[in-house]
Amino acid sequence: MRLSPDSPFVAAVLDIVDSIPAGRVMTYGDVAATLGSRAARVVGQTMAQFGADAPWWRVIRAGGHPPTGHEARALEHYRAERTPLLPGADQESGYRVDLSRARWRP
DNA sequence: ACCTTGACCACAA
DNA sequence: CTTGTGGCCAAGG
Numbered sequence: 001m002r003l004s005p006d007s008p009f010v011a012a013v014l015d016i017v018d019s020i021p022a023g024r025v026m027t028y029g030d031v032a033a034t035l036g037s038r039a040a041r042v043v044g045q046t047m048a049q050f051g052a053d054a055p056w057w058r059v060i061r062a063g064g065h066p067p068t069g070h071e072a073r074a075l076e077h078y079r080a081e082r083t084p085l086l087p088g089a090d091q092e093s094g095y096r097v098d099l100s101r102a103r104w105r106p
Numbered sequence: 107a108c109c110t111t112g113a114c115c116a117c118a119a
Numbered sequence: 120c121t122t123g124t125g126g127c128c129a130a131g132g
Contacts, residue, residue, distance in 0.1 A: 001111060001130040009129080028114050032127090039128040040114040048113050056113080067113040 003045050009035070013046045016106070020058040022081040024104035025097055027062045034106060058104075064096035071095075 003010055016031050028040040028047075047056050047067065057074040060066050064086065066074035075095065078085060084098040 001132095003129065007129080032114090037128080038115085038126085041112060042114090042128050044113045045111095045129075046113095051113080059113080061113085062115055069113065 001045075003042070003049055005050070009037075009039075009042065010046050010050055013043055014050060014054055017047070017051070017054045017056070017059055019106060020055060020104050022055075022058075023083050023102065025058045025060050025083065025099070025102045026104050027060060027099075029062055030103070030105070031059060060097055064099045066095075066097070 012035050013031055016026070016034055020026055026034075028043040029038070031043045032038055032040045043059070044067075047054075047059055051059075055077075057066065057070070057077040060074075061068075065071075066078075077083070078097065084101040086096045086098050088095075
């Protein structure tokens with residue numbers, strides 16, 4: 001489906017995403033929780049539709065995986081801003097962000 | 107009001 | 120590692 005472009009939830013999500021510093025990340029659930037919500041999926045839909053002009057690669061899944069379908073492009077950003085990744089899988093597919101070090105809590 | 111669709115989450119087997 | 124189950128929430132049919 002489509003989210004309303006002027007939904008207050010959408011605006012709030014984008015505000016939070018813009019506040020994440022370089023080299024740090026938040027999970028979809030973290031962003032929702034910051035808004036007092038559990039709508040992690042809606043955060044994902046928000047990023048899918050309106051996240052193009054935001055630092056979308058700083059919002060990842062709870063397991064440390066980058067957003068589905070954007071693994072390769074996200075990795076370029078992580079390398080560029082030195083986001084801590086878990087050791088091991090160095091290839092494009094299969095890597096994860098080290099949440100214990102990179103997680104940002106506002 | 108019910109069903110379906112998602113850049114999701116947690117937990118169990 | 121993989122499925123499956125149940126939960127979450129907005130929007131559209």
